[in-house]
Amino acid sequence: MRIILLGPPGAGKGTQAARLMALHGIPQLSTGDMLRAAVKAETPTGLRAKDVMASGQLVSDEIVVGIVAERIEEEDAKGGFILDGFPRTVAQAKALDVMLRQKGKPLDAVIELGVDEDMLAGRIAKRVEETIAAGGTVRLDDNAEAFRVRLAAYRDLTAPVSDYYRQTGQLQRVDGMAPIADVTGQIDTLLSAPAGASLR
Known part of the structure; x- marks a missing residue:
């Protein structure tokens, strides 16, 4: 199962990737981690x-x-992988497609977690409040203002990747604002559905 998860910061990609890893026994690949390991x-x-x-x-x-x-040639990725945070640009998406095609390992799914940006900002604010109430440490970039900056950067740079996969017919959407278990259920339904299916 070769999957790309798309969506803005705070959409829940990491949460859903963890569930997919457990369900399918495939690794989540972070380009930062891969880069450090390769070096x-x-x-x-x-x-x-x-x-x-x-x-x-x-x-x-x-x-x-x-x-x-x-x-992706390593043993744990032989059965598939989850890419979260990559590709970040259309150029990377095109290069990834070429590489996977050459290896005979095409993507099984490109899933976008659709979100309401205003509600997402509220979700971040609530997470900060809960972290503070629990006596935890809030990340420097985990506040409404920093989130808006990250969201704008995502919109400018990475959102066109969604358009690219939409044009290739690979993009499938789920409602990322639904409860976590419901989002997981939507993803499971898409992964077992015929190509081209979409949940709004």
């Missing part, structure tokens, strides 16, 4: 990334996709 393991792409990072440059889409290509 540490000194894989061919990891060595290229290390040189780029050492020079203070941003790692290119080609290198990031190369790291994903190496990672």
